[in-house]
Amino acid sequence: MVCRGIKTKVARDCVFRSDLDRPPSYLRSMTQTPARAGFVALIGEPNAGKSTLLNRMVGAKVSIVTHKVQTTRARIRGVAIEGASQIVFVDTPGLFRPRRRLDRAMVAAAWGGASDADVVVLLIEAQRGLTDGVRAILDRLRDEPPKAPVVLAINKIDRAPRDRLLGLTQEMAEAFDFAEVFMISAEKGYGTDDLKAWLAGRMPEGPWLYPEDQIADLPLRMLAAETTREKLTLRLHQELPYQLTVETEGWEERADGSVRIDQVVYVAREGHRGIVLGRGGETIKAVGKAAREDLSEFLDRKVHLFLQVKVREKWLDERARFEAMGLDFRDGG
Numbered sequence: 001m002v003c004r005g006i007k008t009k010v011a012r013d014c015v016f017r018s019d020l021d022r023p024p025s026y027l028r029s030m031t032q033t034p035a036r037a038g039f040v041a042l043i044g045e046p047n048a049g050k051s052t053l054l055n056r057m058v059g060a061k062v063s064i065v066t067h068k069v070q071t072t073r074a075r076i077r078g079v080a081i082e083g084a085s086q087i088v089f090v091d092t093p094g095l096f097r098p099r100r101r102l103d104r105a106m107v108a109a110a111w112g113g114a115s116d117a118d119v120v121v122l123l124i125e126a127q128r129g130l131t132d133g134v135r136a137i138l139d140r141l142r143d144e145p146p147k148a149p150v151v152l153a154i155n156k157i158d159r160a161p162r163d164r165l166l167g168l169t170q171e172m173a174e175a176f177d178f179a180e181v182f183m184i185s186a187e188k189g190y191g192t193d194d195l196k197a198w199l200a201g202r203m204p205e206g207p208w209l210y211p212e213d214q215i216a217d218l219p220l221r222m223l224a225a226e227t228t229r230e231k232l233t234l235r236l237h238q239e240l241p242y243q244l245t246v247e248t249e250g251w252e253e254r255a256d257g258s259v260r261i262d263q264v265v266y267v268a269r270e271g272h273r274g275i276v277l278g279r280g281g282e283t284i285k286a287v288g289k290a291a292r293e294d295l296s297e298f299l300d301r302k303v304h305l306f307l308q309v310k311v312r313e314k315w316l317d318e319r320a321r322f323e324a325m326g327l328d329f330r331d332g333g
């Protein structure tokens with residue numbers, strides 16, 4: 001089934017391209033290929049084609065989530081599967097040339113996401129080449145080199161003549177020591193399989209980060225969690241507990257077209273639970289109502305939102321990796 005860019009209904013009904021060419025899990029375990037999983041930070045100027053590339057790699061229109069709220073954290077844009085590897089793409093919002101102070105702060109935080117990734121992919125446009133914006137990104141990569149290898153993907157090669165591409169490749173290689181250079185057309189699908197296979201091979205060995213059955217609606221789950229967190233922040237202001245995270249634990253599409261979303265607000269201490277609940281539960285009730293209204297509008301259907309507040313002292317340690325990547329919506333740091 002082909003998934004088109006419907007505003008609201010995204011991944012649930014879509015068969016992911018990668019689902020089709022992936023052996024079933026019992027076969028994977030028989031072939032003994034070690035599982036791999038890791039993060040890829042996709043960076044580049046606006047319009048470079050990040051969303052298009054991502055949609056091609058992941059196989060569904062998943063990037064709708066990104067226009068919602070600009071946060072300073074890296075965020076998941078999609079999860080691709082290639083053989084035994086799970087590739088979690090995160091993007092780094094606001095990675096542009098910062099002018100205002102606030103923008104600069106955002107870029108600094110976004111850069112943190114890139115430097116913690118397992119691979120960084122810099123996407124540039126073939127016709128535009130080494131623009132000032134790309135130069136600024138390269139300066140930054142040189143000043144604060146990420147631990148991960150940086151690969152260059154020259155996109156939109158369908159629009160650029162061959163000699164232009166050769167010249168540009170050379171110019172880029174002189175400007176920065178890339179681990180690898182790929183020529184792609186995200187739109188036409190040229191070279192994207194090679195890039196994906198290369199990335200898959202660079203993911204660290206280890207268990208997958210997300211269960212297979214959650215990958216499809218992962219961006220929506222995260223958007224929903226982020227919405228609730230946003231409402232909590234608005235409601236509690238300074239009182240917002242430092243160690244707080246929201247997780248969407250259930251996502252059930254109902255036959256009547258509505259969706260039931262179950263979320264847990266995790267706090268680290270009993271006292272924080274009281275703050276989040278509010279007197280007689282009024283805070284959490286108001287937060288739930290506001291989040292439900294937003295989600296309903298965004299998803300364009302009726303939403304039943306169920307919130308629970310749980311104390312889990314050690315959640316920060318359990319999710320250390322996600323925390324490092326800024327993937328759990330906490331921005332209280």
Ligand SMILES: Nc1nc2c(ncn2[C@@H]2O[C@H](COP(=O)(O)OP(=O)(O)OP(=O)(O)O)[C@@H](O)[C@H]2O)c(=O)[nH]1
Nearest residue numbers: 046047048049050051052155156159185186187188
């Ligand atoms: N011709 C051509 N156009 C492309 C290609 N990849 C992307 N585009 C077009 O470039 C434009 C920008 O692509 P996006 O994927 O939205 O770019 P982006 O980097 O996600 O942009 P931001 O969300 O602003 O950061 C769209 O009109 C795409 O259709 C390509 O390989 N060839």
